[in-house]
Amino acid sequence: MNGVIQLAYFGVAVVFILGLKAMSSPVTARKGIVWAGYAMIAATLITFYTPGMQNYGLMITAIVLGGGVAWWSGRVVKMTDMPQMVAIYNGMGGGAAAAIAALEFARGGAHGVTATTLAVLGALIGSVAFSGSCIAFAKLQGIMTKAWRLPQQNLVNIVLAAVAVLLGLAIIVTETPPSAIVIAFFVVALALGVILTSPIGGADMPVVISLLNAFTGLAVGFEGYVLGNPALIVAGIVVGASGTLLTQLMAKAMNRPIKNVIFTPITGAAAGGGEAIEGSMKELSALDAASVMRYASKVVIVPGYGMAVAGAQHKVWEMAQLLEEGGVEVLFAIHPVAGRMPGHMNVLLAEAGVPYDKIFDMEEINSDFPQVDVALVIGANDVVNPVARTDKSSPIYGMPILNVDMAQNVIVVKRGQGAGYSGIENALFFRDNCRMLYGSAQQIIGEVITHVKALEV
């Protein structure tokens, strides 16, 4: 039986890798997750046949409860709230890895220095992923609104990490550690996750979630070694590596090195600086906006998180279809960090029914902007701010942006005057080719639609 189980785990590991591979192309992505899902069911079922196991009643209860709650919450959550759900499910995985280590310590299951060391490492990383993800969830869900920083934050982080490592060493050295040490170790590790994540602001959140996802992968891989389970090792380490790469890609897109995200978060105080901007903001009406776009030949829509919050993506797509019927070419341009995670905006547009071949990445479309008649910016701000290209003293200098300022006309839909998420004034709004269309996205695009329809007659 053991041989069969091991063989099944091997197959599961292969399918997971194939599934991840399939998930990296839009054509096969759906198949990828379904394959991986079957593999997960197979792995779970075959595990029941592991020789010498007890406590089946408790086990099944835990699976039904945990799986049921998560299944239900994942079904009912709104698409805009997806990022925090990913964060919380990830945190649970980290917590599970940490709990596995805790149980191994409690029953003296980890033997030898290598196994104990990896158990401790997995427990530390898993605990940080757990408590850190809970904070990330609380922030994105709006439960925790303030990013607080301790005085000497970085010193506190280092001291806590050092204490956790020392306690971990104590566990490794003593082989059968007293429970006081184990408990202290977990308390410090969990506190470290909280304190590391708390000062990090909204815009850096995706990078943190991705990093914690990679952490959980590593923790799972390490605990896999402790349990002698290659499926856990392979799946965990594959996720650890791909998660690290994904984190780097995101951090690069935001021009925020990972160490800056963690050690020097952008806060209100740090967002000062930058040169004063000359010129004034110029307003236009929904009617003018409608006619400018209706008689354009190429319109590029740049959606930001503001559009998603307003739930305006359906209206925007309705308007785009209307313009297309009139012979206007309409495309969508997406900044890598539009929304709250890379690719999040694509998901939201896809939900509204926008086909993905109308959606373009920053690199694909940036050189086209001089040939664009109208760039319509909806609820995006920092990612179209030209000071990132021009003003070396600005905190966002060097961040890759969508070059909408190079379009013939720019229309910015915005709720009112004021700076963006990072608190930086947007030089784009003061340009001669830029007009402001004030109002909530949902309602103002509705008005534009009415006017475009009127122009058809």
Place this chain on the structure above:
Amino acid sequence: MEGITALYIFMLAAFTGYEVISRVPVILHTPLMSGSNFVHGVVLVGAMVVLGHADPADPTQLAIGFVAVFLGAANAAGGYVVTERMLAMFKSKSGGAQ
């Protein structure tokens, strides 16, 4: 398992993880993060094994094991549902709209 064998597995798995997603388009970053989040939900299997070997007479062990399985199952189930919902929405004009 031999420590050195495990080291090789770690190394090869790390390269695999890096290679498998190295050519992913930006539009799939979020679903892929969610998908990889689901894959490490296999921690459920490990949690089941440790709970299965916990001492039935020791409530502390049973409680920790229960928490491990509960969290692992939530990771797997939630990760699957969320990823599947996101990916179900990807369609091209030619690929048949709903």
